[in-house]
Amino acid sequence: MNRRRITPGSVLRWVWLTVVVVVVVFPVYVTVVTALLPEGDVAAGRLVPVPSRLTLDNVRAALDSAPLARQYLVSVGATAVQAGAQLVTAALAAYALVFPRWRGRGLAFALVLATLAFPGESLVIPNFETVSGLGLRDSLLGIVVPYLAAGYAVFLLRQAFLALPREVWEAARLDGCGELRALLHVVLPMARPQLITAAMWCALSAWNGYFWPLLITDSPQRRTIQVGLAQLVVDQATTPAVIYAGTLLVLLPTLLLVLFGQRFLVRGLAARVTT
Structure with a gap:
């Protein structure tokens, strides 16, 4: 029977992985337990x-x-709308950047990449003026309208589509599939791990948003749970257990999302990327 040889390098790797796991898991453990302690x-x-x-x-x-219960519903609604819109726009844009042949496709992709170079804070004032001018301030739509598309999601799905065999798409087109049908029934099923990875990224990004929801909303009932948690920290400064309980409420959706989607997340991030 072959036994795996234990080397100093493998021991160091296991020690390093153990340290990383402890560093990552320990804050979560402290939050969960402290929130449930008297x-x-x-x-x-x-x-x-x-x-x-x-x-x-x-x-x-x-x-x-x-x-917090009302703010929780606002956060869920904002996350669903924002992540869903980003996923739809990213899939359509990535498909257009990979499969159809058209002049200016490289320039369009360069413009998408250029959006990643701008910090979000630099767009706050124009977004605020636009949303306020549309009469969407202090509303759910006002929270999500500036973020209905995301350059990183487009980049992620474009790289995933580039790794797919183009011959399958060409065969579908020869069989009479339209562009939308080819995207829905041929391209997206083959890129499902990367699609789920992009969906998780969009959902986590939307759920963890803080500055923009704080800026564009005025009434506590229309704010997200992250803004409500910041107010809870101020109001309950002398009762840390209550603050940990609010933190637990914010943490649970992201924790469950990562736990149930980790298989697709690993497959999506480990997939071969071509340029």
Whole structure:
């Protein structure tokens, strides 16, 4: 029976991976456990909290002290609309940049890449003036309108489509498939791991947005959960367990998304990329 030989290099790799896992998992563990501990146990100030007694009182207190439930719905709606729109526009743009032959395709892709060079903060004032002029301030549409398309999602799907066999698309076109049908029934099924990776990136980016929702909304009921969490930190500065409970509410969707989509995420990021 062949046994894998243990070398100093493999030991160092395992030690390094263990350290990385601990560094990544430890803050999540502290957040989850502290959010469910009674306030008295949190006040003890342990570096590593021990889940001896668990309660949902902190979660209830966080929901009662701020309109987090309403803000949660706003965040879910904004994430669904923004991520869905970005995925649709990215798929259409990437398809147009890869399969049809047309003059100026390289220039169009260069313009898409150029959008990645501009920091988001530089576009805040024009976006604010535009959204306010459309009468969408302090609304769900006002939160998502400036972000209905994303250059990085276009880049990611373009690179994925480039790795697909062009002959399959040409065969579909010869069989009478239109452009939209070829995209939906031929291209996207073959690029499903990268499509799911792009969808996860769009969803996480939308969910974690903070500055723009804070700027474009005025009433607490129309703000996202991230803005509500910042206000919760101010209002509950003397009760850290309640703050951890609010943080847990924000953390759960992203944590579940990564856990259930990690298989597609790894396949999408590890896929061969061509230029």
